[in-house]
Amino acid sequence: MIVKVIVDIPTQQVDRPFDYLVPSELEAMIEIGIRVQVPFGVRQVMAIVVEIVEESDYEGKLKPISKVLDYMSFLNEELVALSATIASEIFTFRINILQAMLPSMLRVKYENYFHIEKPTAFLDLTADYLDADGTEVYASESLVEVLPAKLLKKLLNDDIIKVEYRVKDQVTTKTITYIDVNQTADDYMNELERLNKNSKKQALLLQDLIENRDQYIMMKQNDFLNHPDYNRRLLNIAIENQWLKKVVKEVYRDPLANQHFEPSYEQTLTNDQMQAFTTIEAARQAKKATTFLLEGVTGSGKTEVYLQLMQRARQDGQSAIFLVPEIALTPQMVERVKSRFQTGIAVLHSALSVSERYDEWRRIIKGEATIVVGARSSIFAPLKNIGLIVIDEEHESTYKQADNPRYHARDVAIWRSEYHHCPVILGSATPSLETRSRAEVGRYQLLRLPKRINERALPQVDLVDMSKIVGRFNNDIFSPSLIDKIQHRLDAKEQIILLLNKRGYASYMLCRDCGHVLQCPRCDISLTYHKSQEQMKCHYCDYHSPVPHHCPNCHSHNIRTYGIGTQKVAETIEELFPQAKTIRMDIDTTRGKGQHEKLLTAFSHGQADILLGTQMIAKGLDFEKVTLVGVINADTALHLPDFRASERTFQLMTQVAGRAGRGRYQGEVIVQTYNPDHYVMQLVKQQDYERYFYTEMQRRHMANYPPYFYITSLTVSSKFQNQAHKKIYELKSQIFEAVNTQQVIILGPSNGPAIKKNNYYYYQIILKYKNKDFIQQELKTILSQTQADIRQGIFVSIDHEPQFFI
Numbered sequence: 001m002i003v004k005v006i007v008d009i010p011t012q013q014v015d016r017p018f019d020y021l022v023p024s025e026l027e028a029m030i031e032i033g034i035r036v037q038v039p040f041g042v043r044q045v046m047a048i049v050v051e052i053v054e055e056s057d058y059e060g061k062l063k064p065i066s067k068v069l070d071y072m073s074f075l076n077e078e079l080v081a082l083s084a085t086i087a088s089e090i091f092t093f094r095i096n097i098l099q100a101m102l103p104s105m106l107r108v109k110y111e112n113y114f115h116i117e118k119p120t121a122f123l124d125l126t127a128d129y130l131d132a133d134g135t136e137v138y139a140s141e142s143l144v145e146v147l148p149a150k151l152l153k154k155l156l157n158d159d160i161i162k163v164e165y166r167v168k169d170q171v172t173t174k175t176i177t178y179i180d181v182n183q184t185a186d187d188y189m190n191e192l193e194r195l196n197k198n199s200k201k202q203a204l205l206l207q208d209l210i211e212n213r214d215q216y217i218m219m220k221q222n223d224f225l226n227h228p229d230y231n232r233r234l235l236n237i238a239i240e241n242q243w244l245k246k247v248v249k250e251v252y253r254d255p256l257a258n259q260h261f262e263p264s265y266e267q268t269l270t271n272d273q274m275q276a277f278t279t280i281e282a283a284r285q286a287k288k289a290t291t292f293l294l295e296g297v298t299g300s301g302k303t304e305v306y307l308q309l310m311q312r313a314r315q316d317g318q319s320a321i322f323l324v325p326e327i328a329l330t331p332q333m334v335e336r337v338k339s340r341f342q343t344g345i346a347v348l349h350s351a352l353s354v355s356e357r358y359d360e361w362r363r364i365i366k367g368e369a370t371i372v373v374g375a376r377s378s379i380f381a382p383l384k385n386i387g388l389i390v391i392d393e394e395h396e397s398t399y400k401q402a403d404n405p406r407y408h409a410r411d412v413a414i415w416r417s418e419y420h421h422c423p424v425i426l427g428s429a430t431p432s433l434e435t436r437s438r439a440e441v442g443r444y445q446l447l448r449l450p451k452r453i454n455e456r457a458l459p460q461v462d463l464v465d466m467s468k469i470v471g472r473f474n475n476d477i478f479s480p481s482l483i484d485k486i487q488h489r490l491d492a493k494e495q496i497i498l499l500l501n502k503r504g505y506a507s508y509m510l511c512r513d514c515g516h517v518l519q520c521p522r523c524d525i526s527l528t529y530h531k532s533q534e535q536m537k538c539h540y541c542d543y544h545s546p547v548p549h550h551c552p553n554c555h556s557h558n559i560r561t562y563g564i565g566t567q568k569v570a571e572t573i574e575e576l577f578p579q580a581k582t583i584r585m586d587i588d589t590t591r592g593k594g595q596h597e598k599l600l601t602a603f604s605h606g607q608a609d610i611l612l613g614t615q616m617i618a619k620g621l622d623f624e625k626v627t628l629v630g631v632i633n634a635d636t637a638l639h640l641p642d643f644r645a646s647e648r649t650f651q652l653m654t655q656v657a658g659r660a661g662r663g664r665y666q667g668e669v670i671v672q673t674y675n676p677d678h679y680v681m682q683l684v685k686q687q688d689y690e691r692y693f694y695t696e697m698q699r700r701h702m703a704n705y706p707p708y709f710y711i712t713s714l715t716v717s718s719k720f721q722n723q724a725h726k727k728i729y730e731l732k733s734q735i736f737e738a739v740n741t742q743q744v745i746i747l748g749p750s751n752g753p754a755i756k757k758n759n760y761y762y763y764q765i766i767l768k769y770k771n772k773d774f775i776q777q778e779l780k781t782i783l784s785q786t787q788a789d790i791r792q793g794i795f796v797s798i799d800h801e802p803q804f805f806i
């Protein structure tokens with residue numbers, strides 16, 4: 001057997017398959033997508049099997065692979081083939097894509113352990129190879145050395161043993177402590193007779209052990225301790241006297257096992273929903289890889305359409321992928337999927353432990369989970385026979401990976417759909433301009449849900465001009481009209497969502513005497529004030545320092561924080577509405593695992609009147625009693641130097657406004673802004689996505705921005721400013737000479753000082769072009785030079801369709 005592998009060396013020269021011999025004893029372990037270790041030059045490297053062949057074209061003598069690193073493959077043929085396409089489309093190496101496709105737990109240092117699931121079967125089958133009969137001994141990597149690969153494979157396939165990944169130096173296994181009986185009832189009788197008459201509790205326990213001995217067999221320690229007459233001291237005595245013994249067992253926890261989901265049933269679709277449903281369902285049945293844009297206003301029932309379509313796919317034995325922008329922010333969505341389907345769902349959540357995640361992947365590969373819910377990287381879930389891919393809130397920038405490999409989940413979804421001949425749904429109330437314009441020209445099929453469910457009205461949006469308010473009232477946070485509306489809703493016992501738009505905005509520290517702003521010494525930005533930890537922090541690197549009491553520049557004590565944080569707003573709410581209960585959601589209050597969910601559940605159960613938060617509260621929430629949404633500061637991000645600044649502002653405002661009035665009561669929205677005449681604010685007020693789309697398209701057209709032009713950014717970074725500076729100009733002239741400058745517009749680098757992040761200096765140029773053919777080859781050339789650049793300490797990155805700029 002010969003395998004073709006891609007080695008884990010990200011350079012152009014080796015970005016192709018290499019042939020290796022498989023020693024016959026390892027053949028049984030080989031699968032496509034499995035990681036192996038191979039000799040490469042003078043060293044051993046990791047490699048991924050991309051093809052299994054019988055013969056090689058290679059002239060020389062083939063070397064054998066040294067080791068098999070996995071016991072099961074997390075990739076399949078489809079994904080391995082796709083990795084080549086993606087790599088060439090986004091200017092990176094194939095190994096980078098393959099690595100990104102693997103579950104993240106394989107990217108950390110881990111050890112394999114074997115857990116023996118079926119001891120009897122295990123002992124029967126391995127009797128010829130193992131002399132000891134204790135199964136514990138073999139529950140480690142050493143099993144590989146003792147058993148032939150074929151047998152090992154059989155044990156794994158038949159679930160007799162299971163591989164468990166444990167992160168090195170980190171205990172991830174969860175245990176439960178049991179207590180167990182250690183003597184016979186007669187023995188307990190004897191003990192009771194010998195017992196000092198004053199030991200009442202002990203007597204009670206022994207009495208019960210005599211009468212109900214069976215109940216103490218493998219009893220959970222907690223159950224014992226919860227017994228009203230027992231306590232820890234008693235347990236310790238019982239163990240010392242050997243009446244009882246302790247047994248510690250590992251548990252494999254299904255992250256969703258303890259959660260109960262009320263089953264939800266299919267709703268009768270509205271006419272608009274029905275139309276979308278039947279069109280997409282027809283494409284699925286006809287095995288057409290059509291991409292649909294489901295453009296539906298907030299609360300129009302997009303999710304119900306996804307769920308019913310996934311249900312149909314499942315009924316036909318197909319699988320489905322459902323992508324959400326961020327799992328932690330969308331607990332309600334996960335709950336809706338769970339409660340509809342109950343079983344066979346894998347939720348790929350970054351907060352899962354390594355072993356939990358391993359279990360989820362294994363269920364996907366074994367076909368036990370056919371619906372995968374997750375964020376961006378779940379688009380690589382190794383499902384077979386996909387019948388539908390859904391990308392909810394398709395406009396979110398989180399679908400594009402910000403660092404290498406810079407893939408966009410939407411593109412991957414469309415490629416996969418072509419392989420599986422299945423439809424893709426891109427859903428949003430505010431589609432990205434790229435997507436909406438593709439629907440315009442027919443590359444995607446546009447389906448609309450223009451109305452809310454049950455003909456509910458969209459909430460009324462009012463703009464409040466803050467420039468007329470600041471300084472005239474007691475506080476600069478709430479306008480009188482917002483205060484008025486909040487009071488009104490509180491009186492009516494309805495709920496309120498308040499958004500503090502922190503995008504492009506932070507609290508910094510400024511000296512009132514000399515104007516000095518506290519800066520990060522390693523980066524080019526001001527430090528942000530974090531009240532909860534009383535620290536100044538850098539948002540680019542991990543630099544932090546205590547809050548200074550005097551200005552480091554002029555020593556004045558007149559140094560203060562500027563800008564508002566959620567904490568400050570929460571304090572103001574408390575002053576203004578002492579009777580109201582507020583839940584605050586921001587990075588500080590949601591740090592713990594499951595914390596988002598807890599806060600949102602509390603709010604949905606009516607345990608608070610006001611939900612105050614940053615943009616994390618804008619997405620997908622469906623609370624029926626929310627009738628007022630207040631945006632405290634709408635335009636902090638409007639003037640960022642980014643051509644998508646207004647698009648993002650429009651999307652955020654529309655999304656958050658959409659949280660109001662989803663139930664029986666009419667909703668309203670107050671948007672506080674310093675730019676009430678700005679077209680974005682006007683269109684937010686009118687809640688008119690279509691008008692917004694055409695207006696914005698015109699602006700993009702005039703400035704030659706996407707979707708009229710493609711954009712690729714080239715970023716150079718180095719610890720030495722002059723080196724980075726020199727390199728960016730070299731690249732610029734290299735491109736200038738190689739391409740037709742009628743076809744490719746080169747912008748930058750900007751004349752300002754270099755951006756400095758974490759002690760690296762950054763320069764960027766932007767390429768704009770209408771036709772990829774004019775630039776493709778040159779970008780590949782630049783990619784092929786990167787290895788040589790790295791040796792000189794210069795990092796060049798190519799970002800096709802960047803979401804953010806430096």
Ligand SMILES: Nc1ncnc2c1ncn2[C@@H]1O[C@H](COP(=O)(O)OP(=O)(O)OP(=O)(O)O)[C@@H](O)[C@H]1O
Nearest residue numbers: 267268269270298299300301302303304453620658
């Ligand atoms: N056909 C239907 N009949 C009755 N209720 C429905 C129907 N479809 C959806 N709903 C309900 O209407 C509400 C809004 O629907 P849903 O959350 O699916 O809208 P959405 O378009 O996904 O919302 P958003 O994009 O604003 O998050 C939900 O509470 C949902 O259960």
Ligand SMILES: [Zn+2]
Nearest residue numbers: 520523538541
């Ligand atoms: Zn910094």
Ligand SMILES: [Zn+2]
Nearest residue numbers: 511514551554
């Ligand atoms: Zn000063």
